[in-house]
Amino acid sequence: MKKKLLSIILATAMVATMVGCGSATSEPAAAEPATKEAAEEATPAEEVAEEPAAEEASDDLIVVGYAQVGAESDWRTANTESFKTTFTEENGYQLIFDDAQQKQENQIKAIRSFIQQEVDYIVVAPVVETGWETVLEEAKEAGIPVILSDRMMDVSDDSLYECWVGGNFVKEGEDAAAWLKTYLEDQGRGSEEINIVTLQGTIGASAQVGRTxxxxxxMQDNWVMLDQQTGEFTQSKGQEVMESFLKQYPDIDVVVCENDNMAFGAIDAIKAAGKTCGPEGDIIVISFDAVAAAFDSMIAGDLNATFECNPLHGPRVAEIIQKLEAGETVEKIQYVDESYFDTSMDVAAIKETRAY
Amino acid sequence: MSNAKKTLRKLTEYKLFLPFLCLALVLLINVIKTPTFFAITINNGVFYGYIIDVINRASELVILAVGMTLVVAASGGTDISVGAVSALAGAVCCFVLSGGEQSVNEYHAPYILGVLAAMAIGIICGAWNGFLVAKMKIQPMVATLILFTAGRGIAQLITDGQMIYVRVDHFKKLGAFIDGVPLPTPVFAAIFVVIVTMLLLKKTALGLYIQTVGINAKAARLVGLNSTMIQFLTYTYCGLCAGIAGLIITSRVYSIDANNAGLNMELDAILAVALGGNSLGGGKFSLAGSVIGAYTIQALTTTLYAMGVSADQIPVYKAIVVVIIVSLQSPELLKIWKNIKKKFGNDGARKKVA
Incomplete structure (x- = not known):
């Protein structure tokens, strides 16, 4: 009897898997080896395909290799888009793009492959700050200038890279504190004791270090930093950590989130705890980056303010490359222009004008 | 010998005693450090408290640990692709529901279709792993390494390297609350998976078969069991579990982030199996042990948050606790302890004589 039952179960399971396999061909993620290989080698294959073209066209096109961190947030996506729209063939560039999926070893691999392909410029948005000496020296030996985007590298010899383009994270943090001071003063809470918690980014990332x-x-004398904990720049971790903060500290006045995605998680956690946030609510939420979804959140009245971290590095990097092509020297550190947005502004109108 | 001592001995000999003890130890730290840890209040008609957080946040891990236990038991190897497979399943689900757009406010396909697609992907990935391990006899870690690396790549291809948002309240329910139910939905999903698996194992001979194959696949074959099929099925089931976990992960943040969804969860799932007192060499297994192991891991994480340990130190504390728990369960430690006891016991006896 049991055997019969078992065989029925096995049979149904088999049929289920067969049906699964049958439909696999139509699914983009079929578990066929061919698809897998294709997926694994999708990027290199593209590069290989582009390579001969690159050599042929190298007379008139400037070949730029961009080793991007990944696509962990909307900000990163906007950053990628900025490069893809700036470095087009119409503008006289050829962009070889690599997504490192947030792994340093992938980026090092990508940089090595750029060197092998003899690109004209390498742009890197480093995943972490340390461990780049060897590969940068290889690029230097090959005579390829390296431009850092967004995050800084910690190398002993700063001639290893041409220059760095990015936001001034420390200033963003200071701006946020200054905004909070005026905001509280306007509310008449200037001398009250204000309890603050911070959702930090991935520990050690420049944005985390700078903004913290x-x-x-x-920080003002009457402000108390109750706790700081990492939310790893992701919405789910931000939500989990905020849940914990809310239980630990019943009287939180301000949440500082070091990126927008963590703020979305924090807002969900605040609402789930039966509290309110935003300009009308109990808790003031401040975040950084100013992605499109953050504007939606401000329109919905959940988020108080977001401090821009301009992801549109493409045009600035193109400017630098043009200068280098003309034989000019460029400044080592180049900040992009940044501002902030809060709910006192017409955020809906601003959102329309934003490129990301 | 008194009765109390006897019951104590009986209790310590109980198979799940050590995993339970470890969970109790982790929770005990909280009694001392954060007394409010066990407070449960009702907030907005739902239960609210640290303990609720633990059982809520551990749900995905419990589901993954269930699948992992079966794989470990039947093949003596681990499936390291579950984290990537759950990201892939989540990506497929969001892709189906959003119709390929980056952010949608309403479904472009029926919800059930997204759920089925995610589960199907989980099963397909699991079947692929099972095929490699059971049929092609490739080392489990090597076989599952393929999807471990490629899974997120495929997910990226599907999502086009972007995060896909499904901003529909209905979609958030699996990861949050169903109206009128005071406990988070993931808890029920986890309980459901555990009960269904338990029934499958206990009501049919499957549990016994898995153990037999795990202890000695060849001998099992000689007594007429289809070892290949049984191993294949465990991997397929593990894939399905990963698919379900992926659905919960995606629902929690109503979006898929192919790079981070389920990141490093495979390691936690393996750890959960080990903490549950299961041998990673295969054979005899305890599903309940793994489930307790999974809750222990989440209890540890939540405890560290509650104690306000700073972010850069958390991994160190986790490592220390894991070392303690694993060595507590090691039979060698018991032997050493017995030896020491014997020695001192003898000393005491001698002194008395003198």
Whole structure:
């Protein structure tokens, strides 16, 4: 009897898998080896295909290899888009793009492959700050200038890279603290004790280090930093950590989230705890990056303010490359222009004008 | 010998005693450090408290640990692709529901279709792993390494490297609350998976078969069991579990982030199996042990948050606790302890004589 039952179960399971396999051909993610290989080698294959073209066209096109971190947030996506729209063939460039999926070893691999392909410029948005000496020296030996985007590298010899383009994270943090000060004063809470918690980014990332430092610089005597914990720049971790904060500290006045995605998670957690946030609510939520979804959140009245971290590095990098092509020297550190947005502005109208 | 001592001995000999003890130890730290840890209040008509967080956040891990236990038991190897497979399943689900767009406010396909697609992908990936391990006899870690690396790549291809948002309240329910139910939905999903698996194992001879194959696949074959099929089925089931976990992960943040969804969860799932007192060499297994192991891991994470341990130190504390728990369960430690006891016991006896 049991055997019969078992065989029925096995048979149904088999049929189920067969049906699964049958439909696999139509699914983009079929478990066929061919698809897998294709997926694994999708990027290199594209590069190989582009390579001969690159050599042929190298007379008139400037070949730029961009080793991107990944697509962990909307900000990153906007950054990628900025490069893809700036470095087009119409503008005289050829962009070889690599998504490192947030792994340093992937980026090092990508840089090595750029060197092998003899690109004209390498742009890197490093995943972490350390461990780049060897590969940068290889690029230097090959005579390829390296431009850093967004995050800084910690190397002993700063001639290893041409220059760095990005936001001033410390200033963003200071701006946020200054905004909070005026906001509280306007509400008449200027001398009240204000309890603050911070959802930090991935520990060690420049954005985390800079924003934490900047906000700490702007702390007032009557502000109390209850706790700081990493949300790893992701919405799910931000939500989980905020849940814990809310239980630990019943009286939180301000949440500082070091990127927008964590703020979305925090807002969900605040609402789930039966509290309110935003300009009308109990808790003030401040975040950084200013992605499109953050504007939606401000329109919905959940988020108070977001401090822009301009992801549109493409045009600035193109400018630098043009200068280098003309034989000019460029400044080592180049900040992109940044501002902030809060709910006192007409955020819906601003959102329309934003490129990301 | 008194009765109390006897019951104590009986209790310590109980198979799940050590996993339970470890969970209790982790929770005990909280009694001392954060007394409010066990407070449960009702907030907005739902239960609210640290303990609720633990059982809520551990749900995905419990589901993955269930699948992992079967794989470990039947093949003596681990499936390291579950994290990537859950990301892939989540990506497929969001892709189906959003119709390929980046952010949608309403479904472009019926919800059930997204759920079925995610589960189907889980099963397909699991079947692929099972095929490689059971039929092609490739080392489990090597076989599953393929999807471990390629899974997120495929997910990226599907999502076009972007995050896909499904901003529909209905979609959030699996990862949050169903109206009128005071407990988070993931808890029920986890309980459901555990009960269904338990029934499958206990009501049919499958549990016994898996154990037999795990202890000695060849001998099992000689007594007429289809070892290949049984191993294949465990991997397929593990894939299905990963698919379900992927659905919960995606629903929690109503979006898929192919790079981060289920990141490093495979390691936690393997750890859960080990913490549950299961041998990673295969054979005899305890599903309940793995489930307790999964809750222990999440209890540890939540405890560290509750104690306000700073972010850069968390991994160190986790490592220390895991080392303690694993060595507590090691039979060698018991032997050493017995030896020490014997030695001191003898000393005491001698002194008395003198």
């Amino acid at each position: 430092e900047g906000f700490a610089n702007g």
